[in-house]
Amino acid sequence: MIPDPWTLRIEDLRTLEKVEWSPDGVCVVVGPNGSGKTTLLNALMLLSLVFTRDMDTALRLVSPAQLRRVSAAANDPVVLDLTLGAVRWVLMLPAAEYGLQGFYGEELYHQDRLVLRSPLLSQQAQIDGAPFTIDPDERRCLTRVLWDRDEPEWLRPMAGWLRSLRIYKDWLLHRLRQPWQRGDSFSYLSNTGDNLWTVLDTWDATRTYRGQLRWVIEKLRLAFPTQLESIEFAPGVRVFRPNAPLPGQGLPPDVLADGLLTALLQLTAVTGAKEGSTLAFDEMENQLHPFAIRVILGAMREEAERKGLTILLTTHSPEVLNEFRGDEERVFVLGEPGRTQPVALADLVHEDELPIAYIGERYLRERFAPQSALASTRR
Amino acid sequence: MKVALFVTGELELGGLQKALERRFPGHEFDCEVYQVGRHGRAEPFPSFTSGAVSPDARLLPEDPLIKLAQRVVDHQHEGADLVLLLDDLELANLDQAGVVVDRVRAAFTQLVRDREVARGSVAANRLARWLRETVSFHLAAPMIESWLFADPDGLPHAGVPAARLPSPPHLGPNPEHVTLTDPAYLNDDGADCACCEQPGCEDQPKKSRPVWLLNGVQGHRERHPKAALAWLLKNRSEDKCSTYRESKHGAESLGRLNWPAALRDPTAMTFLRALHNDLAEGLGEPGLVLPGNLAPETMFWPGRADAVLRNV
DSSP states (O other): OOOOOOEEEEEETTTTTEEEEEOOOEEEEEOOSSHHHHHHHHHHHHHHHHHHHHHHHHHHHOOBBBBTTTOTTTOOOEEEEEEETTEEEEEEEBBBBBBBBBEEEEEEEEEEEEEEOTTTTOOOEEEEHHHEOOOOOOOHHHHHHHHHOOGGGGGGGHHHHHHEEEEEEEOOOOHSSSSOOSOOOSSSOOHHHHTHHHHHHHHOOOHHHHHHHHHHHHHHHOOOOOOOEEEOTTTSEEEEEETOGGGGGOGGGGGGGHHHHHHHHHHHHTTTTTTOEEEEEEEETOOHHHHHHHHHHHHHHHHHHTTTTTEEEEEEOOHHHHHHTOGGEEEEOOTTTTTTEEEEEGTSSSSGGGSSHHHHHHTTTTSOOSSSSHHTTTT | OEEEEEEEEEHHHHHHHHHHHHHSSSSSEEEEEEEEESSEEEOOOOOOOSOOOOOOOOOOOOOOHHHHHHHHGGGSSSOOEEEEEEEEOGGTTTTOHHHHHHHHHHHHHHHHHHHHHOOHHHHHHHHHHHHHEEEEEEEESSTTTTHHHTTTHHHTTTTTOOGOOOOOBBOOTTTTTTOOOOOOOOOOOTTTTTTTTSSGTTSSSSSSSSSSGGGTTTOGGGGGGHHHHHHHOOOSSSSSGGOOIIIIIIIIHHTTTOOHTTTTTTSSHHHHHHHHHHHHHHHOOOOOOOOOOOTTOHHHHHHHOOOOSSSS
């Protein structure tokens, strides 16, 4: 499936001065600490939450403190600009030191035609050229108001993309170790993964989704050959190791390795994602052995191709980077001075050097994205 | 002209750039670093000659020589007019400099082949030509401290006090072969060193032993310039029984190296002379070439048909 291409543009959001980014497939973002990797993911999350919930909820979850880049001009708004196919949605945030100093601005374009506009710091908007007064109690963004009112077909892909976007940053592994009981059904993983067992149980019980569970188990067996053979859900969750298939030999989740749980979450997230959607994993390598990283990355690529997913990874792991040999246009580097961010690694080296044999080794030695003062001044 | 330096020792990292800038003024020398270490200090590349180099072992991706060569290759488009790669020959390889050179040739040949597989023959030929025209590999024999023994002021510049300066009979005529034959040095068993729990420092971890009492030095002390320098800076109460610190004393002395004085004997210091004259030719300074014997393994001669690098 070929997804709609999307482009994210940002101006002056925290450490990100100017961003123009159109990732596709499985991509990785690297950069020194504080260069904006998490801010980049937060920008996507903010857009999604503004559409699906409201601005207040969005700001609360990405933190409303110091949104504007420190050295930006005082009255310049933070700009978030998302283009998906023929639709372009722009938010202009009048950032204060904490939160916003007034109404945010919003514009929506379809095929370059301005469909709606709400100026910065004003409640007087326009939709399709006609004045539209925003109700003081209205919490939804104007684009969501339009969607809820008319559900225009041309807006459906953007609405679907925003609703299906998933940013996975902090898995609540401790919740997965608690006793689980079958309850409501969920077929999609939450952002924290705390409904993992329910999702897998739902898949196990549903013919439509059973193939997804089988895929997850197959990949886990490959990544953890001595750790897992199967998972059963009644009563409670039990994980069975190879050579220990009897009912009394299943392990409860509280004794499972963090790495196994993390891999389970990542694979579930990927195979459960809607077609054409975008998902992101912050530092996907945490808790994972290098071999498990390779298997999971391979699995991600497989699903990304099959379902038209865009999967964004942030990392500091040389092992993850090494897996992008030959794919240097999907390695994005933050922190390159004087350039629109992020920059593809393929654009930072001479074409004769591609493919780079050991990207991870280059990163370890600070050949790009340097962090130490010495390496930074030598560039 | 701009020269990139790839070195494998703290001493070289600290002093070679300055030494070359003094000898070849008007040219720019820049030491590449392997990485910036945990204390924010630049670290040199890992050496590939720490043990006896085997001519037959496969060159695997994790081999320090391949990693070093790859870093040199990565430098192809960084704008350097010349690249100098320098490693110690080490005592273990003193009688097989040719083997070491052949391994270097093999490593770069492999990387050119890898380039051809990855990017085709045009890119590979470009790399091969760049290596032949730009990159030189040289050896400090048996290690860089021999240069400090060759320079009449090298030992004082390294902080050796006047009372400890060796007298001529005890100094080898060619520090690349024999450095110091003072019986006091050859027989020192560290009995008066605070760091030695017993004479000879036997059974103690390497990092707590004086350099001249390390296993690899025994039986070859007279040929080990680093051990000799550490002994000349002997201090009974210090760590390793010496005040010698490569990155400080060694680097300071190297930075002040008097090249003509170090190379005054035309029959000695052939590896150093090969390096010096190769650079003089490459920098377009034929007037600075110094007469004398050159190590055949690393000497530069133009028009060499089988060259993988400028000089090997």
